[in-house]
Amino acid sequence: MAxxxxxxxxxxxxxxGHIRRQILIATELLKQNSNLRVSFAVTEAQHRRFKIEIENLGVRAEAVVGVTEDSVRWRHDPNSYTDANLNGWESELKSNSPLATADFMMSDNLVGVLETRPDTVLSGSFLWHEVISAHAASNEACRKFVEREINLLRTCTPRMICNADLATPAVLSLTNPVLMPWMVEELLGSQLPDLDSAKNNQRVAILVHGGGTRTLDDRVRTIAELLRENGHVVYTDLEDDSMCFDYLDSTWQKLGVVICRPGVGTATECVKWRIPIVLLHDQINVEAEFVATRLKQLRLAHECEFGSTDSEVPSLIADLLSPENRVSSLAPFSSLKTSGIRDAANFLTKLWGLDRNF
Structure with a gap:
């Protein structure tokens, strides 16, 4: 026995978005390799949100909660970044021997692990120093973080599994990028949206989604209220909203348009369900703005001047939802390759020799 x-x-x-992607890759890896077990190092919030999904992977998967709590994330106040909340997770990892000494290590997208595990495979489509560098001049902890991350990448040149359409210039130049198609969970034939189906004309609900940074909550609320006044069914990602989005497949299937600050996770769900995107810009978020530019180039996303007039937003939404425009707005989604989850699992299986252990 292997x-x-x-x-x-x-x-x-x-x-x-980070944990959702890793659960999907792990699901495929466990399906392919009965000689593998997986531990997810996650935060308390991630565990609450994805506890059931991890448990559904069976006895060969577990969540290790709290190790990555003090890891880099978006913060509203640039001065609140400290060495402890940028890098504190590394000491937690070192003190957890089963994790630190695992046969294989994958990180989405915490580069500091390369210090002790240069064999780590990174995952993601951006690198945190691209975001944190905006604060390097005013915050010493940020400056050191940026310098260290770049040095580790140049020293180790790690493999990094990334979306070929969304990978940032830093990912392409500082890592050994493993370019993948869109990392979309495969749907059953009955779940796939049909461009010519009358059912598509019934997908008229709207999601207004500001993202986990919470910097756009006020704008999300204003846009949702405007659209509701115009008779639309509108979900948001605001926890105190009576129409707070539940992220269930059945609810995604009701959506005809998503208005969002396009993080990779949200964009991937829109590709999965073939939902046109209207861009909600966050100029200080360099990663989201890069993704927004790429989505426009791919003709998956549309611009709207929010706040210019009360009529422009409802007019654009009406155009995107209209049956006569539906096929043309969804056509760009059909040309995208969406086998990234399976392709990533195949790559890792071969890289780690899991297919040779039987």
Missing amino acids: ETKHLAILVSANGY
Whole structure:
């Protein structure tokens, strides 16, 4: 009988896109390799949100909660970044021997692990120093973080699994990028949106989504109220909203448009369900703005001057939801390759020799 190998997956504390992607990759890895077990290092918030999904992976998967709590994330106040909340997770990892000494290590997208585990495979489509560098001149902890991350990347040149359409210039130049198609959970034939189906004309609900940074909450609320006044069914990601989005597949299938600050996780869900995107810009978020530019180039996203007139937003939404425009607005989604989860698992299986352990 083949020896069981242990994979430790470190997940950035920022939002839910990182952990969602890793659960999907781990699901495929466990399906392919009965000689593998997986530990997810996650935050308390991530565990609350994805506890059931991790438990559904069975006895070969576990959550290790709290290790990555003090890891880099978006913060509203640049002065609040400290060495402790940027890098504190590293001492937690070192003190957790089962994680630190796992046979394989994957990190989404915490680069500091390369200090002790240069064999780590990174995952993600951006690097945190691209974000934190905006504060390097005014915050010493940020300056040191940026310098150290760049040095580790140049020293180790780690493999980094990334979305080929969304990978940032730093990912392409400082890592050994493993370019993947969109990392979309495969749908059953009955779940796939049909461009010509009358059912698509019934997908008229709207999601206004500001993202986990919470910097756009006021704008989300204003836009949602405007659209509701115009008779639309509108969900938001505001926890105190009576129409707070539940992220269930059945609710995604009701959506005809998503208005969002386009993090990679939200953009990936829109690709999965073929939902046109209207961009909600966050100029200080360099990663989201890069993704926004790429989504426009791919013709998946549309611009709207929020706040210019009360009529422009409802007019654009009406155009995107209209049956006569539906096919043309969804056509760009059909050309995208969406096998990234399976392709990533295949790559890792071969890299780690899991297919040779039987």
